[in-house]
Amino acid sequence: MSNAPSPLQNRLLAVLPEIEFERLKPQLEAVDMPLGHVLYESGRTLSHVYFPTTSIVSLLYVMENGASAEIAVVGNEGVVGIALFMGGESTPSRAVVQSAGQGFRLRGQAIKEVFSRSGPVMHLMLRYTQALITQMAQTAVCNRHHSLDQQLCRWLLLSLDRLQGNELVMTQELIANMLGVRREGVTEGALKLQAAGLIRYARGHITVLDRVGLEARTCECYAVVRKEYGRLLPDRIAT
Amino acid sequence: MSNAPSPLQNRLLAVLPEIEFERLKPQLEAVDMPLGHVLYESGRTLSHVYFPTTSIVSLLYVMENGASAEIAVVGNEGVVGIALFMGGESTPSRAVVQSAGQGFRLRGQAIKEVFSRSGPVMHLMLRYTQALITQMAQTAVCNRHHSLDQQLCRWLLLSLDRLQGNELVMTQELIANMLGVRREGVTEGALKLQAAGLIRYARGHITVLDRVGLEARTCECYAVVRKEYGRLLPDRIAT
DNA sequence: GCTGCTGTGTGCGGGAGCGTACAGACTCAA
DNA sequence: TTGAGTCTGTACGCTCCCGCACACAGCAGC
Structure with missing residues (x-):
């Protein structure tokens, strides 16, 4: 004792x-x-x-x-x-x-x-790791609190940030796997976004037409992650 | 280009x-x-x-x-x-x-x-950080896929692992905040566990009567986290 | 052309958890 | 003892998403 x-x-x-x-x-x-x-x-x-x-x-x-x-x-x-x-x-x-x-x-x-x-290599790695941690944490939050539609927007934006151009090659089935939801749920979400003129969808090819519109529809999680990446990684390494 | x-x-x-x-x-x-x-x-x-x-x-x-x-x-x-x-x-x-x-x-x-x-200090810190990352990641998974009941068990076990004794002081309201769910949901979950003889609940005091029973009711997430803590942290630093 | 495969749209019943409202039970202090 | 405050239990309608089933559309190869 x-x-x-x-x-x-x-x-x-x-x-x-x-x-x-x-x-x-x-x-x-x-x-x-x-x-x-x-x-x-x-x-x-x-x-x-x-x-x-x-x-x-x-x-x-x-x-x-x-x-x-x-x-x-x-x-x-x-x-x-x-x-x-x-x-x-x-x-x-x-x-x-x-x-x-x-x-x-x-x-x-x-x-x-x-x-x-x-x-400096180690420091950079660690700072990046912290940014990654933030992304994971926010994923947990988002899974808990936000709608499939919001999560879909978040996911599209996070992917878009990591690509050049505004098209991503990705079936709804795969997106569903990533988000851990049903494929049909992704279909419905994508249809709404398409109807709103934010994206165009065609057999595994998504074209983002209105990035700002997506940002308006997503939850705070995206902004939190993006901001942390910007803060932690120097020289305009943003999300 | x-x-x-x-x-x-x-x-x-x-x-x-x-x-x-x-x-x-x-x-x-x-x-x-x-x-x-x-x-x-x-x-x-x-x-x-x-x-x-x-x-x-x-x-x-x-x-x-x-x-x-x-x-x-x-x-x-x-x-x-x-x-x-x-x-x-x-x-x-x-x-x-x-x-x-x-x-x-x-x-x-x-x-x-x-x-x-x-x-060695840094190495230890980093290994711990990785264990923490695993916990966060698993939280995200659990939030996505598992029932409130399972998550409640996971949460009780994670808390129990960090305490001596088998009693935790925690209102249902607070647990609900932690899990990001309704207080009433926690009430229902706790009642089931109590009916099964796994815990005893009384105004902010939870006594765990059957740890193994809780483990049987929770999802894989708990075991994943526990195992990673055990693996990453030496000398019987388990979860 | 036809055939098959992959990807997308749609419909329906069901369940988990939410928001809300309220009632009982226990505790503490005046 | 009485009342206020805190904690827990119960009920009900609703929404989101799931599981399942199936139809259709585009695109390959033969």
Whole structure:
């Protein structure tokens, strides 16, 4: 029974080589993590990374209308605030204590120094990875909350951003696989878009006629992802 | 117009400092990426990372019953195979060419060398990050395909794994927020679990009576996540 | 031409979960 | 003890999407 909380209750810290742990230890600050406490807010620059010991933290995405969805959950097996060392400094999600308890925190600067000895290739890879993470998280949110029609628009836009030109070669069947929905659902969605003059569809060839129109029909998820790609990847590497 | 494909068409490669790019360049191999081509299979060790130039790649999770869901999409803004440099070597997802085109690939060893100069703290952080990514990806899949009841079980198990003891303090309202569903839906799900003798519920206190029973009721997502945490994090850092 | 295959359109019953509304049950403080 | 507040249970109509079935249209090859 460890009554005095120890950083070693966090299993990431516990498996570090002793030398490394001893180096970090003086900088670890014990913190109380009461239920509902917000460790960081969406879009805010993080000041610390948190290593939960007896608490659980939820990573939540809060939508514009206030509805939310959990992206992931972090307990004593992990660390909250990976954006700090991935190089993004912030994320579009919020971290909330889901189960009260203790933890330790480390100033952002300290963890960043560990990563600072590495070269530009690694930094770029990590920043990209964070952008990818955002896309995954937003996919989860979108799957939960948005209509097939909105998701279809999002998907078309994400694909379009990665192509030159405005035509994509893709059957409705394949799109359905990607979105995890029925083929018939894609048919109906595509028909609506076609009727609205936004796309033209013909046996595996989609031509986007009105990109702005698609953006107007999709959900916020697309914009969130696009913005993060723009923010994280330099020199006009946008989504 | 660049008729001869250039690695610089990939925007990650394009923003690298010239010195770094020149170092990688001789090792970049141009590859054709035909529609439907599987770059890597779920669970298989990756041999290369791929930098798409004119192609688009889908990261898909394929469920046991064959249904699938796209986790994310990667085009010339990114790289396929982040598990290689994150240290995981493999992922539970499959990478499929969604739009035919070209790309460049790099032997895994080459990208790993870039990361090998870093210390154990960073490696651990990255491996953890990959585990977290898996959790997010699986959340997306689960949101798409599984019932509220299954998701409730998954959520309870993930929380339980991060707690000592078998009681969690959590109102149905909060769980609903996490899962992104109605509170009433959680009520109904919890009642079923209680009727089956798996949990006991009382005003914000849940006691898990039959963990194995919960595991039997949840979907594959829980096991996938748990297994990846076990695999990626050493020394019995499980989910 | 005909035949087959692939891709798209359509219709219908059913179920899961939503929005809404409200009722009971427990807890705490005045 | 009484009332207010919080948490949980129940009910009902509705919508979106699913599963299934089938028709049709374009495009290949012979």
